[in-house]
Amino acid sequence: MSGLFGSSSAATSNTLGELKNDVELGSPPEDTISDLAFNPNPTDPKDFLAVASWDKKVRVYEILSNGQGQGKVAIDHDGPVFSVDFFKDGTKVLSAGADKQAKALDLNTGQPVQIAQHDAPIRCVRYFEANGTPMAVTGSWDKTVKYWDFRSAQPIGSLQCQERVYTMDVRGDLLVIGTADRYINVVNLNQPGKFYKTLQSPLKWQTRVVSCFTDQQGFAIGSIEGRCAIQYVEDKDSSLNFSFKCHRDPPQGSVTNVYAVNDISFHPQHGTFSTAGSDGTFHFWDKDAKHRLKGYPNVGGSITATTFNKTGSIFAYAIGYDWSKGYQGNSATYPTKVMLHPVQADECKPRPSVKKR
Incomplete structure (x- = not known):
């Protein structure tokens, strides 16, 4: 069932989005950005954005009402930082990376503490709660x-x-782990000591990202080969599983350039989702209607990380070199920045289903 969304070249004018209102975050990291996270606390009127980078730092910005960002605090690691997440109440930030450590930064005091250690770099850290107790889960190489x-x-x-953990996501009691060799492990955090289910990715190439549905019923998988898979947890829903092509150029003769899907983010209210890739584009999709909602022009560099804020009114995306073209693809002029896209009312809303007579 791949290709249901159609190719990007078939886009009509009403599915082409605009970037003209996107705002660049000031004082960006000095190297490629690896992860983004907004504070999730619905009672906090402010938006804080945590940005993890290969420059060995996590920076936390306050997003002001004019769309600009103001740096609030930074945390240093002893190596590139790969992953960042907020506590549920928004008071602390978790980070982890190549120094084999995970840290928690208290935003009120500015003091970081080490909270985890592995024998190899930590690729992912996520916050969750067990019986109301704040916890962290780390996945390592x-x-x-x-x-x-x-x-x-x-x-x-x-x-x-x-195998080595490449990607991981948590939503409620659902933990999904993607490893090398295309293994996907599903964990019910009510029984965290065992795998609820293990499968191999339906995509034929290396897993780049997994992202849980907002309703915890399943997850999306992105691969290095310009494909995305929608996968439900329970076997009874397996008829709803499908994959589709994305982030690839229109064929030129017998050659089609394909690009890695670097990140997938779900809209917190609508349950629709974004994909972003090495081709420098992002798209919004409706998995239930199997429909692309919007596609956007090239942003001028690979998109390495994405996230929505707690209300879904801001879509943040990071531009930077992702090494998909090796050493020769990098240059001193390659952009490194975070962009904030104000989400318009119709951009991420599901399409009403049209029933055939």
Whole structure:
């Protein structure tokens, strides 16, 4: 069932979005941005954006009402930072990276503390709660996933994965782990000590990103080969699984250039989602209607990370070199920046279903 969304070259004018109102964040990182996260607390009127970078820092910006960002605080690591996430209440930021550590930064005091350690770089860190207790889960290239209670220096549990952890996401009680060799592990966080389900990605090439649905019923997978898969957790919903092509150029003769899907983000209210890739474009999709809502022009460089704010009114995307074209593809003039896209009313709303007579 691939290709249901149609090719990007078939876009009509009403599915072409605009970038003219996008705002560039001031004082950006000095190297490629690896992850983005907004504070999720619905009672906090402010938007804070955490930005993880290869320059060994996490920066936290306050997004002002005029769309500009103001740097608030930064946290240093001893190596490139790969992953960042907020506590549910928005008071602390989790970060992890190549220094094999995860840290928690208290935004009120500006003080970071180490909360996790692995035997190899930590690729992903995510916040979750177990019976109301704040927790972190880390996934590493040492092929383990570990759970951390912030009151203890030792992990309170771990899972041995088949291969190195490349990507991970949490939504409610759903934890999804993507590893090398295309393994996907699904965990019910009510029973964190075992895999609820293990499968191999329906996509034939390396997994780049997994992202959980807002309703926790399933997850999306993005690969390096310009494809996205929609996968439901329960077997009873397997008829709803499908994959589609994206982030690829129109064929030129017998050659089609394909690009990695670097990130997938779900809209917090509508359940629609974005894909962003090495081709420098992002798109909004409706998985239920199998429809592309909007596609956007090239932003001038690879998009390495994306996220929505808590209301879904801002879509943040990072532009930077992702090494998809190797050493020779990099240059001193390659842009490194974070852009804030104000989401218009119709951009991410699901399309009303049209029933055939």
